[in-house]
Amino acid sequence: xxxxxxxxxxxxxxxxxxxxxxxxxxxxxxxxxxxxxxxxxxxxxxxxxxxxxxxxxxxxxxxxxxxxxxxxxxxxxxxxxxxxxxxxxxxxxxxxxxxxxxxxxxxxxxxxxxxxxxxxxxxxxxxxxxxxxxxxxxxxxxxxxxxxxxxxxxxxxxxxxxxxxxxxxxxxxxxxxxxxxxxxxxxxxxxxxxxxxxxxxxxxxxxxxxxxxxxxxxxxxxxxxxxxxxxxxxxxxxxxxxxxxxxxxxxxxxxxxxxxxxxxxxx
Amino acid sequence: xxxxxxxxxxxxxxxxxxxxxxxxxxxxxxxxxxxxxxxxxxxxxxxxxxxxxxxxxxxxxxxxxxxxxxxxxxxxxxxxxxxxxxxxxxxxxxxxxxxxxxxxxxxxxxxxxxxxxxxxxxxxxxxxxxxxxxxxxxxxxxxxxxxxxxxxxxxxxxxxxxxxxxxxxxxxxxxxxxxxxxxxxxxxxxxxxxxxxxxxxxxxxxxxxxxxxxxxxxxxxxxxxxxxxxxxxxxxxxxxxxxxxxxxxxxxxxxxxxxxxxxxxxxxxxxxxxxxxxxxxxxxxxxxxxxxxxxxxxxxxxxxxxxxxxxxxxxxxx
Numbered sequence: 001x002x003x004x005x006x007x008x009x010x011x012x013x014x015x016x017x018x019x020x021x022x023x024x025x026x027x028x029x030x031x032x033x034x035x036x037x038x039x040x041x042x043x044x045x046x047x048x049x050x051x052x053x054x055x056x057x058x059x060x061x062x063x064x065x066x067x068x069x070x071x072x073x074x075x076x077x078x079x080x081x082x083x084x085x086x087x088x089x090x091x092x093x094x095x096x097x098x099x100x101x102x103x104x105x106x107x108x109x110x111x112x113x114x115x116x117x118x119x120x121x122x123x124x125x126x127x128x129x130x131x132x133x134x135x136x137x138x139x140x141x142x143x144x145x146x147x148x149x150x151x152x153x154x155x156x157x158x159x160x161x162x163x164x165x166x167x168x169x170x171x172x173x174x175x176x177x178x179x180x181x182x183x184x185x186x187x188x189x190x191x192x193x194x195x196x197x198x199x200x201x202x203x204x205x206x207x208x209x210x211x212x213x214x215x216x217x218x219x220x221x222x223x224x225x226x227x228x229x230x231x232x233x234x235x236x237x238x239x240x241x242x243x244x245x246x247x248x249x250x251x252x253x254x255x256x257x258x259x260x261x262x263x264x265x266x267x
Numbered sequence: 268x269x270x271x272x273x274x275x276x277x278x279x280x281x282x283x284x285x286x287x288x289x290x291x292x293x294x295x296x297x298x299x300x301x302x303x304x305x306x307x308x309x310x311x312x313x314x315x316x317x318x319x320x321x322x323x324x325x326x327x328x329x330x331x332x333x334x335x336x337x338x339x340x341x342x343x344x345x346x347x348x349x350x351x352x353x354x355x356x357x358x359x360x361x362x363x364x365x366x367x368x369x370x371x372x373x374x375x376x377x378x379x380x381x382x383x384x385x386x387x388x389x390x391x392x393x394x395x396x397x398x399x400x401x402x403x404x405x406x407x408x409x410x411x412x413x414x415x416x417x418x419x420x421x422x423x424x425x426x427x428x429x430x431x432x433x434x435x436x437x438x439x440x441x442x443x444x445x446x447x448x449x450x451x452x453x454x455x456x457x458x459x460x461x462x463x464x465x466x467x468x469x470x471x472x473x474x475x476x477x478x479x480x481x482x483x484x485x486x487x488x489x490x491x492x493x494x495x496x497x498x499x500x501x502x503x504x505x506x507x508x509x510x511x512x513x514x515x516x517x518x519x520x521x522x523x524x525x526x527x528x529x530x531x532x533x534x535x536x537x538x539x540x541x542x543x544x545x546x547x548x549x550x551x552x553x554x555x556x557x558x559x560x561x562x563x564x565x566x567x568x569x570x571x572x573x574x575x576x577x578x579x580x581x582x583x584x585x
Contacts, residue, residue: 004344007344007348007351008373008376009344009347009370009373010344118341123341124344125341125342125343125346125347125366125370126341126342126366126369126370128369211268211271211272213268221272224272224276225275225276228276228279231280231283232279232280232282232283233283235283235286235287236282236286237344238344238345239286239287239289239290240286240289240290241343241344241345251279251282254278254282255275258274258275258278259271259275262271262274262275263271
């Protein structure tokens, strides 16, 4: 059963996958409770622009995607907090707008067709050692960020006005959280692919929420669910030759359905 | 609550275990049972040459499956396992099989002999002068060298020579066999070259419109002038401006035929043909066989001859 670990690329995929599985639901939980699930998907599409730029400039696309996603995260947060646009409109604009820009950039550079798919849907066979170190490094940054500011982020997510009354710097915290989301996406992009990152940040969290526990316990359950889905997804996709990102997401979906069913029958 | 969570986790992990056991027999098959030398090639033409040279002494597997454009291909984990379990891996390089560049360090560590067949031939730079203006600005991002070396019979022979020498290193006891197999193939490729030279010697036009720049080595050897609808990658869409330029070109030079490729939709070639009154025909860059090709018993050599007859018709050769 462990023979899949005999392959370097599977070790790399597992290492990177575990980092993603831990931080994606952590950040995702804060987004979900403030009804901001679509932010993940939007930033994922934005980071596609970064991928295109990275391929043009011949730098690691994870780094350029991170840069672009952080700038966009800042822009989204500014527009949202200015309240001149509805929050969800801002997300829709950034999502489709950045996809258009990414397609233009890639269209002008025909060589990218072959690379585009590996970023849209993820690819575990061509993750390099350098990618793994980058993913681990960024993952640790995100993890430390959440652990250090857990209480503050928690308050801001639940009630911005209350947090402000408590004397917290709400705009700065909002910005910080959305940037953590950008980091998570840049990290997850290589493995699960741009189109499926959102699912990884939202579905395990929603599944954990079915148990109606405290914020902290929900956080732990969602991380647990996402690790299980990631490991099982890697195994299944490896042995049955299925696309990895999609397998992981479908397993997470299954966890959500099971959680819903189990908690419904109780009454 | 913990019980419920445990149930869910057990179900998911159970699925994973079921997948592992379901594929047990499959995984074991990757260890070659025969005494044959296992050889992998990144895509069809290389697999074909290796098959011709290696004959009965090797078992060949092409990693890019039939009917798939190698430019778009990404290997699955099972492909990597197949690669890892082979003795020799032949790949082309220069962008056709870009994934091979990425996986090869791992293969070398795993003890696989990795051979880039481009090393055997003289390469031409990617043709900048044939691009339209807006493409030329982007030339720095294209691969420096044109990868489509297998379409030139002479370079194909040089590739086969490198394959022969590699196989002799890996399997010295078969040296005489490989030499014999190679000289058969070499003779056929030389004949192919002679036929191309003769058939394309005197033609009404030397202008040929193809769907992407796959045929530069052919054009150079047999003195054709190529224009491509798309650029280097077969599925890139040309701009409207480029299509308009090509339309003008077809009319000016009285080009009879717009060529398209087997693995790519003929949509663009048809648009251009309709616009200009030319006909469309297939010019196969032999990046992979379709299942129809296979059932029709086609291979590299027969398709090279199909291409030749399509060219002689299009160029109105005598």
